[in-house]
Amino acid sequence: MSKPRSEIRPSGLHWAILGIQFLLIALLIVPRNTAETLLFFLCTLFVLTLHWRFRQPDWLLSVLLAILVVCSFKWPHVTYLLSPLLCLSCMHNRPWHAFFALVPIILFGPEHTYWLALIATMSGYLLYFWNRNLASVEQQSDSLRRRVYELEQTEEHLLRDQNSVQVVSRMTERQRIAEMLHDNLGHDLSAAHLAVKATGTLLEGKRYDAALRSQEKALQRLGNAIAELRSTVRRIEPEQENDLDRITRLVNSFSYPMEFSVEGNFSRVPAAVGQLLFVSMQEALTNIIKHAKPSLISVRLKITQAIVRAVIENDGIEEHAPPPTGSGLRYMRKRIEAVHGSLSIRRENVFSLIMIIPLGE
Amino acid sequence: MKFYAFAIKEDLRHPVNSLLILLLPIPLLFIPANAGSYPFGISLYGMVIMYSSFLLSRPVAEDRMHGIITRIAASPVRPFTYLASHLLGYLTLLGIQMSLFMIGSMIAHGDAVHGRLPILSLYLSFSIMCLALSLSWNTLFRSFNISFGLFAGLASLLCLVGGVSIPLFLLPRSIIGYIMFLPTYWLPHGLDAIHAGDMVAFWQSHAILLVFASIFLLIGSKRRF
Known part of the structure; x- marks a missing residue:
């Protein structure tokens, strides 16, 4: 796992700026350094370290500011130490604090204090605006991330619902077939069954004429049943073209040179899988048009006892093309994985997209 | 209390530490005095305190370096208790060393060293600062x-x-203005103040050493795994 790239943030940078300010102050107070000045310097440093370490409440900084303001009346060099507090006040957008820090600097501060105060104010407000802007960007980014998460949840629900709808429609279709078989064939087959039984009884009683009549009736009933069965099957069969026809038409409609082959019995493929196969192949071929310049596209379908495997290859890989990460492929993968299938991509001399979808029961 | 006793035991387990505490300050007692100041060994003992505090604080450093601190952080022990007990343990050992040194100076120098209690208190502040510096x-x-x-x-x-x-x-x-920013300056400064009877400068040295110690402690106590 790669280490996340460290980035400069205002919260980190403001401590660096405060450090530089303390260094400048140290250099400025050196010629007139006394134990009192150093004690003030260290106490200010201590409070700011405490603030950094424990995120102390703001009143601590206010107390320090008040002490330094009062002491600057007696020791003018203490005004140097007001500039880090001025920077912090500007960074947290506290104009009153900044005002109270600025007054003694203007009234009692030695010459260099003005420059320090100017740098502190400017850097403080720059950091404040940067921080505000960053917070706004982060908020937007969080909102977008939440939206994407919600969409993914919705997509998952839809896929689950799609599976449920498939199961329900399959059950409904079975029930419809059962009803048609019962209504149209049941009576004739029952009558034929009874006639055959009667024929047996008549033969046992050696009543051959009656047995022949009964056999004729049974044959007539069975003939009716076969005719009804044919008629029912014709009614059950979908009237529109089947999925293989649609796929063939899709492949033939492409302007690129195509090689299309089907191996195995396509009638074994359930309607839901056929529809998924058609949609996925449509997406894959559209992607080829968008992102590749092939001289030949090969589409191979293989139907076995348990799975259907579709391999779509094209030789038009562009040298500097980024790896495929679009939402089309992502949705295709999700849809295939929702029916326990798999989608894999191989990028060698040719670009291969391999779909394996189980045929189910 | 358990951590406190453990810290002392852990340090005394190494014979080098016992020798350090007992023998290292002895040669300093034989350094003669300059005119108008304490014998030079009294000031030079600050260097011994510095090295001793660094070597004594080794277990805390090794706990962090060997990842033991991660296990301690996962246990119900508060980090403050762990750190405070260890530092107090090391300070106790340094206190024993300082007391022995002061007894030795009484024997070696007699009345030439006056104000032993203020000197001892200054050593104590200096050793707190040194322990905090070692930690950070x-x-x-x-x-x-x-x-x-x-x-x-x-x-x-x-x-x-x-x-x-x-x-x-x-x-x-x-260069005095510059070296005032070094924490080590305030030990000889305080010793000179005691010798000259300047109690204001003496208390200033104390205050500055303790503020330095507080800053170093704040930096050094930040949890880094």
Whole structure:
């Protein structure tokens, strides 16, 4: 796992700026350094370290500011130490604090204090605006991330619902077939069954004429049943073209040179899988048009006892093309994985997209 | 209390530490006095405190470097209790060393060293500062040996420039403003103040050493795994 790239943030940078300010102050107070000045310097440093370490409440900084303001009346060099507090006040957008820090600097501060105060104010407000802007960007980014998460949840629900709808429609279709078989064939087959039984009884009683009549009736009933069965099957069969026809038409409609082959019995493929196969192949071929310049596209379908495997290859890989990460492929993968299938991509001399979808029961 | 006793036991388990506490200060007692100041060994003892505090604080540094601190953080022990007990344990050992040194100075120098209680209190503040400095210094490194190697150089420089291993009056006046920013300056400054009877300067030295110690403690106690 790669280490996340460290980035400069205002919260980190403001401590660096405060450090530089303390260094400048140290250099400025050196010629007139006394134990009192150093004690003030260290106490200010201590409070700011405490603030950094424990995120102390703001009143601590206010107390320090008040002490330094009062002491600057007696020791003018203490005004140097007001500039880090001025920077912090500007960074947290506290104009009153900044005002109270600025007054003694203007009234009692030695010459260099003005420059320090100017740098502190400017850097403080720059950091404040940067921080505000960053917070706004982060908020937007969080909102977008939440939206994407919600969409993914919705997509998952839809896929689950799609599976449920498939199961329900399959059950409904079975029930419809059962009803048609019962209504149209049941009576004739029952009558034929009874006639055959009667024929047996008549033969046992050696009543051959009656047995022949009964056999004729049974044959007539069975003939009716076969005719009804044919008629029912014709009614059950979908009237529109089947999925293989649609796929063939899709492949033939492409302007690129195509090689299309089907191996195995396509009638074994359930309607839901056929529809998924058609949609996925449509997406894959559209992607080829968008992102590749092939001289030949090969589409191979293989139907076995348990799975259907579709391999779509094209030789038009562009040298500097980024790896495929679009939402089309992502949705295709999700849809295939929702029916326990798999989608894999191989990028060698040719670009291969391999779909394996189980045929189910 | 358990951590406190454990810290002392852990330090005393190494014979080098016992020798350090008992024998290292002894040669300093035989350094003769300069005119108008305490015997030089009294000031030079600050260097011994610096090295002793660094070596004594080794277990805390190694706990962090070997990842033991992660296990401690996962246990119900508060980090404050762990750190405070260890530092108090090391301070106790340094206190014993200081007391022995003061007894030795009484024997070796007699009345030439006056104000032993203020000197002892100044040593105590200085050793607190040194322990805090060692703690924060060790947080910068992942290996104790590298840390000690570099600290040896730093401590020698701090003592040399800060007036611990060279009398303050020998240092040029022009650099005093700069070296006041070094924590080591305030031990010889305080000792001179005690010798001159300047109690204001003595308390200033105390205050500055303790503020330095607080800053170093705040930096050194930040949890780094």
